[in-house]
Amino acid sequence: IRAGMQDFVMRNWSMVRTGSTSSQKSLFFNMRRVRARLEAEAASEGVELDGHQLRELIATEIGVSLKDVEMMEGRLAGTDFSLNAVQSDGEDGREWIELLEDENEQASDRFERERDGTRLREWLGSALGALSEREQKIIAARKLASTPRTLESLGEELGLSKERVRQIEAAALLKMRRKLEPREGELRAMMG
Structure with missing residues (x-):
């Protein structure tokens, strides 16, 4: 008992x-x-x-x-307080619950992240579209794959030396950079 x-x-x-x-x-x-x-x-x-x-x-x-x-x-x-209790007297007295911070992602932040992600995908697609089929294949295999392929394996597949694959990759990245240069300020703002 x-x-x-x-x-x-x-x-x-x-x-x-x-x-x-x-x-x-x-x-x-x-x-x-x-x-x-x-x-x-x-x-x-x-x-x-x-x-x-x-x-x-x-x-x-x-x-x-x-x-x-x-x-x-x-x-x-301590004693228990209601979260709906008013902090102070007066017209602008806020309830304690208004001070609790919402730890979830804010709608505005989620919207910006999704919008920025869409814009980045569009820009990347546009930059990739400016490349030849062989350049696209090399960039996709070397830079966009979850496990990047080696220059040697790509060279064997394409019938090129690994040095030539590296040169094509460097030229393709330069083309993409030039295509994205007009958006440089926007890209920095998104990343910063």
Whole structure:
């Protein structure tokens, strides 16, 4: 019966769940009593304990970690507030919930990312379209593939030396760069 009553008190003491482990339950029900006794003993001996020393003694006395004592102390010290409570009096008083930051991507950021991605794909497609079929194949295999192919393997496939494949690749990249130069400012803005 006592355990059932303690569970009920723990569940209903606060809107925020206080704890369910045995050390947290022990702290919840014993910390104030142990703190009062330790403070009284220290006062009778003429010793003044600071907060940290007192928390260490409580942890030792109850047999829990210092971290658990600090967490429970914070929970017991605070009270529950509604997120819909107004911060201050007056017409412009905001509710606490208005201060919570939405960690999800904002619609404007998502729109910009999608729009920029579409524009980049269009520009890249246009730049690739200015290349010959052989140049496109080399650029796709060397720069756009998830695992880039070697100059040697492309040379064997195309019947070229690896040096010639490197030269074609360099020339193709230069053509693409020239095609994209008018968009350089926009590209920097997107990337920066």
